[in-house]
Amino acid sequence: MMRIVTYMLVLSLVPYFGFGQNKITGKIVDQLGFPVYRAAVEINATDSITYTDYDGSFTLSSEKDFHWKINISSKGYKPESFFVLSGGNTGNIVLEYDADIKKLLDGSSSLHQKFYWDSWNKAILFPKSEDLLASTSVFLN
Template sequence: MRLVTYMLVLCIVPYFGLGQNKITGKVVDQLGFPVYRASVEINGTDIVTYTDYDGSFLLNSEKDFHWKINIKSKGYKPESFFVLSGGNAGNIVLEYDADIKKLLDGSSSLHQKFYWDSWNEAILFPRSENLLASVFSLSN
């Protein structure tokens, strides 16, 4: 009787994993850094997941041949990608959108507020003559 039970269990176990196909991959930016919390969805379905701190994702699907996935994240251009059977998408590179490119190139107004090279040198590093004059005027 035990042998029959074991055989039944062994025959049923493969059917539990048969209906689920896994799609895995990693989302990175143009510099090779992982993109955290990018949404990854299977096109035409409501199956959505988000990348982890390492940029990795895992999707489960009923479909078993190939998938079209859509990747979106703030600051990047949306990307569509085809995944063939096997379910490994590998590294998916997202391009920066126009606003982030402007910021990185230094042509944005934010660049002037946050980078040292654009600050007024007279405020941060006063000339030595002015500094000496102010020190001597304080001492008198």
């Protein structure tokens, strides 16, 4: 009889533990649709934080039942806030590149000029014919 009471007591507590945690899931991608690795995802005004995996996916747990505000940040991207409704699935959240990365991608930075295709094309891939003749004569002699 004591065992039955103990089992009933344990079974009656299971719903409290099972429903105490609500999950927020989603995926963080960049403007091109590529996953963002190691982006920080946190529930606003809490200590609950996680990081995206190699696929850009994340899972957060919360005691709160619905309507979360999450903050997302990652180096090279503008910080983003996102409201999650009940159900907890955000789908894909797109992070926008920050000013430095945009500058690099649109070709207006000095770094881009150093690696610009035309300069490689002229100097390395298609050298001047006299340079070619000089280098081949060294091997022929």
